[in-house]
Amino acid sequence: MRVVMLGPPGAGKGTQAVQLAGRLGVPHISTGDMFRQATQDQSPLGQQVRSYLEQGLLVPDELVIQVVERRLNEPDCQKGFVLDGFPRTLAQAQALDRFLQQQGQPLDAVVLLEVPDELIVERITGRRLDPQTGQIYHLRYNPPPPEVASRLVQRSDDTEETCRRRLNKYHRETEPLVPYYQQQGVLRRVDGTLSPQEVTQRILEALGVK
Ligand code: AMP
Numbered sequence: 001m002r003v004v005m006l007g008p009p010g011a012g013k014g015t016q017a018v019q020l021a022g023r024l025g026v027p028h029i030s031t032g033d034m035f036r037q038a039t040q041d042q043s044p045l046g047q048q049v050r051s052y053l054e055q056g057l058l059v060p061d062e063l064v065i066q067v068v069e070r071r072l073n074e075p076d077c078q079k080g081f082v083l084d085g086f087p088r089t090l091a092q093a094q095a096l097d098r099f100l101q102q103q104g105q106p107l108d109a110v111v112l113l114e115v116p117d118e119l120i121v122e123r124i125t126g127r128r129l130d131p132q133t134g135q136i137y138h139l140r141y142n143p144p145p146p147e148v149a150s151r152l153v154q155r156s157d158d159t160e161e162t163c164r165r166r167l168n169k170y171h172r173e174t175e176p177l178v179p180y181y182q183q184q185g186v187l188r189r190v191d192g193t194l195s196p197q198e199v200t201q202r203i204l205e206a207l208g209v210k
Contacts, residue, residue: 001026001080002105003207004087004096006177007113008170010124010163011192012199015136016113017084019200023209026080029071031064033085036155056162058088058169065095072099080108088174093181109207110181113192113199117167124163128152 001024005013014030021028035053038046045067052059068086071077087093100106115123126139130148137144137152144152157166181187188206192199204210 001108001207001209002100003081004083004107004110004181005085005113006110006174006181007192008115008117008120008174009166010120010127011113011115012196013084013113015196016111016199016203017082019196020111020203020207021082023204024080024082026082027076028082028084029068029077029086030084031059031068031086031088034067034071035059054156056157056166056169058173061089061091061095064088065092068092068096069099087177090173090176090180093177107181107184107186109188110177110186111203111206112178112181112187112189114189115192119193120167121160121163124158125160127158128154 003020003024005017005020007013014032017028017030035046035049039050039053040046048063049059051057058064064086068083072081083096087096097106123138123141126141128137128139128144129135129152130137130144131153132148132151135148136142157163178187188203190199190202190206194202
């Protein structure tokens with residue numbers, strides 16, 4: 001099954017994409033994770049994208065499209081994938097459609113996680129990452145166990161100012177994908193304000209996964 005997770009930053013796309021990919025037995029592909037890894041490794045790609053990530057700006061379309069197409073050509077994507085954080089612009093969505101059409105493997109569904117802006121800001125500014133395990137916590141909604149609390153870090157783009165800028169970008173550049181996918185008949189709307197477990201359940205129902 002080929003699925004795209006859509007929704008504002010902080011809607012829970014990452015958390016849900018991991019669950020869904022595990023359930024479907026397909027890779028979870030997060031462009032944000034790929035770019036963060038590249039900046040940590042100080043690879044040439046990392047050097048190209050670092051300043052965009054730090055400022056909460058979108059990485060240029062051509063570069064993102066190139067990175068994603070290379071990843072989708074890997075053998076583990078033959079049976080499907082869950083894309084998280086891509087596409088984020090109409091140009092990216094059109095490039096993805098062209099790529100998948102060439103392979104005769106169009107998208108099965110686009111899951112839109114709906115969460116209001118104010119809740120997003122609260123979620124993002126309280127978000128903390130355990131660099132050792134990759135586990136994501138929230139100071140209020142999903143507090144970390146005391147033994148890991150001291151090693152948690154905040155992503156440099158998880159401040160309120162950056163968050164608001166990213167939300168504005170989302171509304172301007174990514175939200176047009178909602179009518180785009182609705183027209184294609186693949187859009188599935190899911191209430192992202194519920195608990196993570198309930199959201200997972202609704203996504204599985206919306207996709208008809210038993
Ligand atoms: P994320 O973890 O999905 O919030 O992504 C973190 C950052 O990576 C974003 O703020 C962008 O700078 C960059 N990024 C990730 N995915 C994309 C994309 N599809 N298009 C452009 N930039 C992206």
